[in-house]
Amino acid sequence: MPASSTPARQRPAGRRRDANPAVSRGARSDAQRRDAWSRRLPLLPALVFTVIATQIPFLITIWYSLRSWNLLNPASDVFVGLSNYAAIFTDSTFRQVALNSVLYTLGCVVAAMVLGTLFALLLDRTFRGQGIVRTLLITPFLIMPVASATLWGVSMFNPTFGLVNWVLGLVGIEPLDWTSSYPVLSILIALVWQWTPFMMLLILAGLQSQPKDVLEAAQMDGASRLQTFLHITLPHLRRYLELSVLLGAIYVVNTFDQIYLMTAGGPGTSSANLPYYIYQRAFLGFDIGQAAAMGVVVVVATIVIANFALRLIFKGFMSTEQN
Missing domain, CATH: 1.20.5 (Single alpha-helices involved in coiled-coils or other helix-helix interfaces)
Incomplete structure (x- = not known):
């Protein structure tokens, strides 16, 4: 028991x-x-x-x-609901400057990305004076936007003593008033000059993170440099290119200094973008209601586009990790 x-x-x-x-x-x-x-x-x-x-x-x-408020008329501060939003979407000038914003952003990002890739490929190899060349290529990104706009508006594109007209005069081309005749192109050139080093740094980081043994294997298999770049290097750079496009677009869409100092949005509003047009309506037209409505629209559109781009980038990272 x-x-x-x-x-x-x-x-x-x-x-x-x-x-x-x-x-x-x-x-x-x-x-x-x-x-x-x-x-x-x-x-x-x-x-x-x-x-x-x-x-x-x-x-x-x-x-x-949501209010109709003009600083010159304090009695005009009344609640109007969504009337400001309806007014800006029927405003032809708003549509024009929105199109200019898209043109500046796409033109600058694409051109800077192509040039940045070329410069990154140049710096991804050892040669004499590499440090000096790298420093010179990075310098435009370190310059303040105000100084960059002043440099291009006065020293480069001035119709009388600008460097660009002096170079064109050497080949017999008549001097041009660049900021008046080609305002959008002038601003695009200044933006590309400033943002190319940013793209170059991101893409150079991607090139230097690429495994060298893969490149050596491709070379041993008889692949040319172009084939190696298209089939090995470019897929590896995809996440870096997507990140550079996203960050560049977020920064460039807020461009103000170059437009304010080089063309003042002119002639008329032909070279203005959304931030500069909002500034005009708020501080020159004193229409706080419509300027605020434009600001809300720009912020919401930027958030939507950025979230969509971030999802694409994260999907790319996840697919790469799974592979």
Whole structure:
């Protein structure tokens, strides 16, 4: 009997041991949550500051966009609902400057990406004076936009003593007033000059992260440089090209300095983009309501396009990791 009763006494202890893992898992989950909050807590002040600095002004802008308020007439501050949004979408000037914004963004990003790729391929090899050449190619990106716009508007495109007209005069071409005759092209050239080094740095990082053994294997298999670039290097650079296009588009769409200093949006509004037109309506036309509505539209459109582009980039990263 004592021998047979021993297992019976041990069964409750076994049941208590079966319940212990659940308790330990709960304790571990509580410890993990406390650990997660201990890591997040130092970031809360930065999060609060970001919300205050970005979201509160945006909410105030939305409030202004729902009102008809002209600074020259304080009595005009009345609630009009969505009338400002309806007015800007029927405004032909708004459509023109929106098209200019798209032209500036696409033209600058595509041209800067092509030139940046060429310069990155040049720097991805060892040659004498490589450090000096790299520094000179990066320099335009380090110049302030105001200084860059002044340089191109005064020193390069000036119709009387500009360097571009002096070079064209050497081959017998008459001098041109570039910023008046070709305002959009003049601004595009200045933007491409400034943003090409940014694209070059991103693509150069992608080239230097490429495994060298893969290139050597392609060379041993008899692939030409063009075939190696098209079938090996270019697919490897896809994520870097997508990231450079996304970041470049976000920055270029907010261009203001070059337009303000080189053409002042002229002649008329032929070279203005959305940020400059918003500035004109707010600080020259004193129409706060419509300017705020335009700002809200630009921000929402930028967020939608950026989210779509980010999803494509993340899908590219996920597919690469799975492969």
